[in-house]
Amino acid sequence: MTVKVLVAYATKNGSTEEMARTIAQTLEKEGVVADLRPTAEAGDVREYDAVVLGSALYAGRWLRDARRFAARQRAALAARPVWLFSSGPLDASAGERDIPPVRGVRRISSRIDAREHVTFGGCLRAGAKGRMARMIVDSGKGGDFRDFAAMDAWARRIAAELHTLLVDRQVD
Template identity: 75%
Template sequence: MTIKVLIAYASKNGSTEELARTVARTLDKEGFVTDLRPAADVLDTEMYDAVVLGSALYTGRWLKDARRFAARHRTALAARPVWLFSSGPLDATANERDIPLVAGVRRIQARIDDRGHATFGGCLTADAEGRMARMIVDSGKGGDFRDFAATAAWAREIAADLYRLLVVARED
């Protein structure tokens, strides 16, 4: 049985895309078929059995492409298993404790009844685009705080949940 999972993401400088790629690779290894795409490029979600949607956090908000994706596909997302992730804290807090959800993600959760959310450390380096990003880096608060092992572990949890939800349920 083939289970197809969309991993859609919104990334300004590429670091959230790398986290999404880790999720996709992990789910591939667990036997699922994945489609990794920028959220803005996804026109239809009907062909997928499940969706993982992630976005970078900037000024306490998901990027517009991820918010638009969630709004545009709300009905389809509510009809299938969905997991959400955020990337952004520019320190080790995402590895140390649960980070409170930003208001926009809470609204998305209420509309689609997601299966779970994770926050991963972000990455902001000297080559980041935008005046605000450069100011943060120049102030010494940039760096790479992503934990790819934790991201892969979260994706393996998704795989186990998908197996129980879709494979075992279909066999019954």
């Protein structure tokens, strides 16, 4: 059985897209068909066996496109395995400890019964869109705190779980 996963993301400056791409590529290497899409263009999740959904965090919230996607697709998301990720802190804290989801993401996770949420370090570089983002970069607090090895390991765990949940169940 071929397992097809939607990897949907919301990004403002492109770094969360790079994270989602890393996750999708790892899933593909692990034998899972991964369809990478921005949440605004993701379409109906009923075409997929599972979903990985992520967003950048700004002012302690997921981006609007991700929140709207989760609300619009709520019933379909609740009917399949879903993993959530946030692109967040602009420091090393995400690599040092588990960072729980922010309140809005906790609510989404609960409503769709997501299997897991993880927060990865974020990235904010010169040229970022938005006044606040530029102020953060200009103050010297920007940078790239993403841990691609951690994303790769997380995606491998997802693939293994999907094979157990979906593929092995078909064999029984």
